[in-house]
Amino acid sequence: MTVRTRIAPSPTGFLHLGTARTALYSWAYARHHGGQFVLRIEDTDVARSTQESVEQILASMHWLGLDYDEGPIYQMQRLDRYREVVEQMLAAGTAYRCYCTPAELDAMKEAQRARGEKALYDGRWRPAPGKVLPPVPEGVPPVIRFCNPPEGDVTWNDLVKGPIAINNREIDDLIIVRTDGVPTYNFAVVVDDWDMGITHVFRGDEHINNTPWQINIFRALGAPLPQFGHVPVILGDDGQKLSKRRGAVSVTAYEEGGYLPEAMLNYLARLGWSHGDDELFTREQMVGWFDGTHLSKSPAQWDAAKLAWVNAQYIKAKPDAELAPLVAAQLQKRGIVPDDRLTAICALFKDRCDTTVALAGWAAAFYSDVQPGEADRAQHVTDAVRPAIAALGDKLATVAWDKASIAVAIKEVLAAQGLKMPALAMPVRVLVMGTAQTPSLDAVLALFSREEILKRLQAS
Template identity: 40%
Template structure:
């Protein structure tokens, strides 16, 4: 790892996906690190859509990208939706700028027109391979006489525009890999604009990063081979390159590259499964770096405060959904009850269960610890609010036990004037049990069945608190006639 460099006056990072499908976890990890680093240094996080691959573009591709970023809570400061001082933020819409930049390089002599047809270039490449010669450079048009150029144009040949690349080392620095170098002869004279007028990927990216004043390019290691080509373009324009950080690859569970074309789960699939968005941000951050104290459960604010590119790891990492699920549970427990209640409302049959906002808030206060995913609420919370008679026959049989009527009557009396909080309710119930001289296995089951129709479940103080005083006392009263009174000998 190289020594840290001084930050520029304004940190500007960018996330530049193609709208060719839903974001998978690898894309999202890149976006998160760019967002965190920009937030850490009071900078700007830019979304730029590299939409030139029109053949692979999918309907709603842009909308799905925004939907994923919004759910993760990392909306950009500038982008196609937000606008900004360096608009437009769609690469196709910047074609005129790319052509103007190419024309400037032609005028300065740093670029030249190449009239060779693709089939001619390929034939010469194959001949060089057969002869054991370098294939990177085909300089036939580098210093083409003007007369020959006019002849090609008269023949209707369209010219590509190439950058003059001199022999010798092309060096650049990556934060994780240090100083790297490749010989200019291995790169050859780079094509900037194809003969059909379309800019190449590396040229468009370099021009856009220059014009948008991007200070840090944080992207996947798969782009490492593009970097020397882009560095050459920065130098051709007389601009200092940004800091490059090529982060390791996120692998699918069991190994193998995540890929939209291989059906890797998209970020929005995790939303549908009920993962907490802060947990996904937390987890994906930890795939690349670790906090100094080794803490793994980190709030969004802590991640922003602690992000440090010098602590990035270089090893590829497999997705561990079990760990992400654990983190989701931790973030659910930390969620303010009111906000969690609103999240739960969309996953419960609120109308059918007769729940109001106060019910949901109380449930969130005491039952969040029983869930790891937002989708767990249906199995963990709904049974408590369903009518007790929906329970099984075995549970209802407990109401015919000799002490059932006494237990239910004492519970109702104990809770009639108790402060309606989980702890006092639990303490009052235990006191009633002791005063009656009953064992817990005799006392608690009929009370639980009277409230929920279940033989097992959360602490009864929490159950009563979540149900609310009116519902709790009504359910106990309704259960009492079905429980025979105790008789003594």
């Protein structure tokens, strides 16, 4: 059997973190087993689906590097196929037309609740031997319902949760086609997974209640069942589920915020899966390890600080020449066009940064004027140290412009002025970089032009 997995986002909003994690697990499982990964766009919610959301989903998948073997496949382009299957089900007696109006359904469920019963469709339009159906009302377009088995349990061995059983009396005759002819989620997803040969379905555990209907539809169609794995939700800082409507942030927002895709994948993978005590691992390592086991049964807590730490580790490890274009893109958003110094700037400052936005903040000081804060200037650029700053400027005007020569000049001024390094270095940093804390002063100064350093020192 060839393993085939899929991710099937709805384009009613951005691709959020929970869906991205499910996509990662589905992708990694397929890659681990040498299988295929399919992208399907579930766009049957016509009123809320947008092309902008589709484009954001595709951009997010591309940024994360979750390459798919087939797709994107759009459900709204498959309506003829759904109609074909529905007609077969109507002919086979596994589906039927229901003419209940919304008002009738509301009254039915209100009466059930008043009797202390679970609100379920009562099957009044479901054909049965010897049963007389109500007369078909004029002008009422029907929905099509699935003949759900009335007795027995639906059972499956979930890849994450283990054995699950739900009694058929807990669910009713699901609407599979709306009055406008558009299929509902639980029907379309079964036909899609059947037609596309999906063997393993990873998805959020909010879908557990949908699974019995889907299994029953698979069986009614004589279609092979995929294996299901329902992963727990991701909780936000407030302990509530992250979702499009509540607290979630789009994947592309993290790209814009200066996170690296490899760091995001690493962090998402650990939100519900582990490989021993490994915190940091490559995409290739995850593929090698991800066999569908070691998935957590408990919800994961989103931790922005932990993500920032993971991203910082990846920034430190990333080759400077690969980091520089990412920082350049952040600088260009500020109207700054960097030069060939940027690679060296990244090398010097990346250990201090947890995003490329933060790194661009350091780099910006090399391409635009800085304005030291009044508190830093008052604390560090004092009358007592101004003679030493002027002396350093005189020295730097004539030395060879490299790190070693600048270091010698600084030491000579310190000796002549009877100062220790912090007394001179901190005010110089404030004047040059706008902050008293930077990497080694000689390394910082060497990345500027001589003329720019002399100009900034003269501002003391």
